[in-house]
Amino acid sequence: MSLLGTLARLEAVRSGRAEPLATVRHRHLSDRPMVVVPLTAAGESGAPLAVMLGTDRLAPRLHIVPQPLNRTLRFDHLAGFAADLLPYLESFGAEVEQVEGSEKDPETGEKSQVLRELCADAPQVIVPNGAGVHHLALLGRSTRFRRTAEDADPGPYPAPARVPLLGRWLTHLTDRAQVPGSSLLLPMTGLLTRHWATGQSQLEDQHLAALLAWHPRPAALRAGAPVDGRTVDRPTGDGATVDGPTGAAAAELAESARDSHGQLLHPPAGPATDPRFDELVLAPAIGRYDAAVTALRDAGPQERERAQRYVDQAVGALTDALAGILLPTWQDVWHGLDLLRTLPPAAHLAERWEGDRWSYTGHRDRLAAGEPPQPRQDDAVTAARKLAQREREQVRVDVQEALDDPLAMAERRLAGEAFTGEVVEVLPDHDTSGRTPKPRPLVTVRTADHPHADLGREAHRTHTATPQKAVIAAVDQEAGTITLRVMSGMGRRKEPEPGSLPEPGERVTFTLFELTARQSAPLPEPDDTPWTHGGPPGSGDHARAAAGAPPVSGGPPAPAAPPTSDASEEWE
The missing domain is CATH 2.40.10 (Thrombin, subunit H)
Known part of the structure; x- marks a missing residue:
């Protein structure tokens, strides 16, 4: 942490309010962002339990998994997730503009002028915190290689047709989120902590409600919001406000305040659930669902209609319970967006957003060309290119933020730079x-x-x-x-x-630092990679390793082929 950041945190402790770390907004905000609030089941990393998403703060969409251990229900949940998310992601691919560029002839080495398509805009996905980004990365990794019922050999538990495509998009977004300055996928906690300092630790800042408690806001949140066309009530309290108590007291209340039933007034949804909610609410609700499904399976012809009603009631009860713990975080994300929009955009935002547009355009083109999914592991050259590109982007973001923001430049002045x-x-x-x-x-x-x-x-x-x-x-x-x-x-x-x-x-x-990032030393092409770093790609074993399969010729698996997903980082 910089000296100025430490001073801002100390001032926040003294004043009881969040203190500014920036005078401008250093990240692009879309006019129509997609807010995604995921929820995972306890005990299994990356197991989806529910997701609330949408571009309208008053009309969120909710998808749940009534029984997370059931693979069929899990893939049905992901299919519903894909049905809402993919149209949004794909909607930005139609409107394009022509951009002049140069292309090098691989044989002669001569450069010629060409026109390339660049999407006029790109999607933006907002999640509550960094753990939400990690969860989406796990979902992408677990779904992009899935076989579907349309494949010649679907295998056990085939996924719905659009689920692998969802995995490829999630992998691209989460990979791009690791590039400094990128705005395709952003955690709200990271956005807020970049622009304001609180009087609590960085770990405590990962709780979105506690983080927002340091900012002035209305005295109470709405008790209900429409979800999929119906209203779900939830308990409210003043723990999410800072109108009366200081930021520290309000943050503690937001983290720990519980109702008469022992449930948190403001569940974190981070994306893990509260253990007491799991014990007292979620586990009994899933148990009732399992019992209703068993009764439906064993019911005779005359009893099936009544048994189906019991299943529907159990699903409805689960939906209400999960919506009740997701809605507070959903509203917190939108409140965070409202706070960020009060800051004027930085001067270099358009330049960095153009890089995201190139990244999105490149992935759109690879999908249209029918290229295979991103491999599980990078080869040596691709990993080195990734690292070098992200180091350049970090330098560029640091320089641009210092040029755009007097507070960022003040940190450099305090550091003697x-x-x-x-x-x-x-x-x-x-x-x-x-x-x-x-x-x-x-x-x-x-x-x-x-x-x-x-x-x-x-x-x-x-x-x-x-x-x-x-x-x-x-x-x-x-x-x-x-x-x-x-x-x-x-x-x-x-x-x-x-x-x-x-x-x-x-x-x-x-x-005393350069205002432009230096280019790194050129790396060999994957075809020229020495055998000590994976050997020339293109062999049968290498292609099988890219798909995660073992080699057929014996011996250790070959390194994965260069991922197509990160070619987007070279478009910039």
Whole structure:
């Protein structure tokens, strides 16, 4: 944690309210996001229990698994999930724009201009916290290879036709979520903690209700909301508010307050359930469902109608119970979106969102081309490319946030990586070592910051029309001045172009880090990978390993083939 972040948390403890960490919004927010609140069954990692999703905060859709141990019911649940999510994801693929680009001929190496399709917009999925992202990743991993009833050899427990496609989309979204600055799949807790600091620990910030308790909000939430066309009541309390108590007291109340039946007033849905809810509500409800299903199976012709009513009643009771613990988190996610929309968007948001649009377009095209699902494991070259690309994106996001937000730049100034001050003198000077003299003016800046200003170190002036690099020529600690020799960004004339240099009295900011991310060293193509890192792909064993099957020639399995999902990261 940075020094400024620590100070903001201490101030939040003193004031009892969340303190800002940013003056602008650093993540893109869609006009029509898809909010997904998943719920998992206890005792089995990634086992779906329910999911609430939708693009309308007043009309959420709910899908449940009455018996999580039943594979058929589990796949029926995923089919319903896919029926609601996939149309939203696919709806952005029709409207495109033509973008000029260059393409390299693999034989001659010559570049030619080409037109590429870029989707005009892309979907955005919002989940409550980071555990929700992990759960969607597990669902994608467990479903994208599933055989369906339409396959020639469906095998046991065939999945509905759209379930593997859902798995491929979830895998792509969760892979993209690991790219710094991406906004296709976002956890609400991560969004809020990037822009505000609370007086609690980072672990406690993963409880969305406790996190929101540090922000002022209405005194009470609505007791019911329509779910699939009907209204489900749930208990409410003042634990989710901070109108009276401080943020710490309100957060503690949101985490622990219970009703007269011992149930949490604000269940976390994170995506695990509360153990007391499992014991007192969920387990008996599933038991009644199992008993009703058994009675229906054993019922005679005259009793089947009544037995079916008992099954429907058991499913309805389960639906009401699960909706009651999902609705508070559903409303919390939308409240978090309201808070984030109060911040103006950062200047570089459109640029990063264009990268997400390229990622979405690339995955859409791979699905249309009939490419196989993403493999379970990356080969060495693909893993290295992933890592290098994400490192570049992290550097780019850090630089862009510092340029967009004075509070982010203040963290760099406190760390000695930048300084801001007033220009006190500009002296013309020239480099006469070459054939023609080049302008190398000296700019002296008086600053109260204490940067790591070593002589000869490069510095970069921010917020200029063209990149402007300088070199530190002198440092006077007693006077608090730094003299820089400007090396570029002044035009090609013998004298600097008007406006390219700061004027005395003007406030300027120089960074000691580069304003663009450097490209990493080129990596070999997968075909040129040495055998020590997986060997040339394309063999039968390699292709079988990509699908997760054992080799047919004996010996250890070959490494997986390069995943097609991460080619989207190269589109940027």
